[in-house]
Amino acid sequence: MQEAENGLEAIEVFSKWRPHFIWMDLRMPIMNGLEATKKIRAVQEGADVPIVMLSASVLEEEIKLIIKAGCTDFVGKPYSEQDIFTTMAKHLGIKYVYEVLCGEESANFDENVQQLIKSLSLELHNELYDAISRLNVNKVEKVIEKIIVEDTTLGSILKKYVTHFEYDNIWTMLEKPKR
Secondary structure (H helix, E strand, O other), rough: OOOOOOOOHHHHHHOOOHOOOOOEEOOOOOOOHHHHHHHHHHOOOOOOOOOEEEOOOOOOOOOOOHHOOOOOEEEOOOOOHHHHHHHHHHHHHHOOOOOOHHHHHHHHHHHHHHHHOOOHHHHHHHHHHHHHHHOOOOHHHHHHHHHHHHHHHHHHHHHHHHHOHHHHHHHHHHHOOOO
16 A cells, blocks of 8 residues: 555656555645546556545535546545445455454453443433434434544444444443433
């Protein structure tokens, strides 16, 4: 993996390294992601490499410009770990193998998650409890985004539960609202 601080540097890194996949940020200093993408696409070696644009912009017109500029796909910010891996799998033709926890490992995992939930701030704990108890999926996702800021590990775990529609796992680990 290589990293570039700006669009011009992204072109230089590409010309030396020839990656199989590029994450490109729309807004970068010196040269933005659209211009860098066009320049990479202009060389023969850059014609087929997947370039996925990252941006906080989600307006339909901007996404059309991004695709028209030569990007293979678009991922909006804020994005999840799942969004990143799903997008790479889609464009690289790869599949991930996940370890399945069973027995004692699973019990220990659940206990660790419960401990992390207990360490949540009063406000976030109660927000999550309220959202889960009302089965308000949108609210649950918004609360988890806040949790990610406070505790990335717990937020990622909760996000995986939500991705797999395992709201009951979150519900079981939550205690009554803290007061």
